[in-house]
Amino acid sequence: MEKLTVADFKKMLDTAMKNISAREEEFSKLDAVTGDGDHGTAIVTALTAVCEGAQNGTEFKQMLNDMGFNVMMKTSGSTSTLLGGFFLGMSDNAAGEELDAAGVKAMFKGGVEGVKKNTKAMPGDKTMMDSLVPAVEAICSCGSNDIKEIMDAGAKAALAGAEATVNMKANFGRARNYGEKSIGYADSGATSWACMFESFAQAL
Numbered sequence: 001m002e003k004l005t006v007a008d009f010k011k012m013l014d015t016a017m018k019n020i021s022a023r024e025e026e027f028s029k030l031d032a033v034t035g036d037g038d039h040g041t042a043i044v045t046a047l048t049a050v051c052e053g054a055q056n057g058t059e060f061k062q063m064l065n066d067m068g069f070n071v072m073m074k075t076s077g078s079t080s081t082l083l084g085g086f087f088l089g090m091s092d093n094a095a096g097e098e099l100d101a102a103g104v105k106a107m108f109k110g111g112v113e114g115v116k117k118n119t120k121a122m123p124g125d126k127t128m129m130d131s132l133v134p135a136v137e138a139i140c141s142c143g144s145n146d147i148k149e150i151m152d153a154g155a156k157a158a159l160a161g162a163e164a165t166v167n168m169k170a171n172f173g174r175a176r177n178y179g180e181k182s183i184g185y186a187d188s189g190a191t192s193w194a195c196m197f198e199s200f201a202q203a204l
């Protein structure tokens with residue numbers, strides 16, 4: 001596909017909502033290894049607000065802005081802040097009713113920049129950055145002009161990134177206190193964000 005429309009993007013969001021909801025319990029169980037075990041609930045609640053924000057969208061910049069603001073206004077916690085930063089950052093770099101390959105790449109690059117404004121976590125810390133950063137790198141460096149292929153590359157990198165967190169020691173936030181105990185389990189946020197990128201590709 002050469003162009004991504006607003007309708008395509010809403011399909012990506014709906015698929016992410018469906019797949020993430022189906023795995024809510026799994027994400028909470030992973031979070032319980034080093035935290036309070038609420039990540040499944042947190043990501044489903046936050047993504048619901050994101051999707052509500054997109055409902056009346058007809059154009060990328062305003063729609064992404066509404067999505068980011070809605071999640072930040074209606075929900076709280078780190079998952080909300082990170083998703084909010086992601087979609088607000090995407091809004092900074094997107095405009096119009098459809099995007100070509102370069103437009104899609106720029107939009108996701110804006111997303112990762114928006115997240116970086118809201119966390120000091122770096123790849124390797126065993127957080128959602130371990131799936132987000134490689135996903136966006138793969139999207140931006142993909143040689144294809146086919147948006148489905150670009151999003152497939154992003155999904156593949158996100159899943160590999162999440163899988164790599166299994167062998168990492170938590171190095172950020174409260175999870176850091178668990179040290180070695182965190183090894184052997186994937187990070188909950190890296191896993192849910194990888195599910196989001198996998199869903200984005202699957203929807204196209």
Ligand SMILES: [Mg+2]
Pocket residue numbers: 031035036037038039
């Ligand atoms: Mg938690």
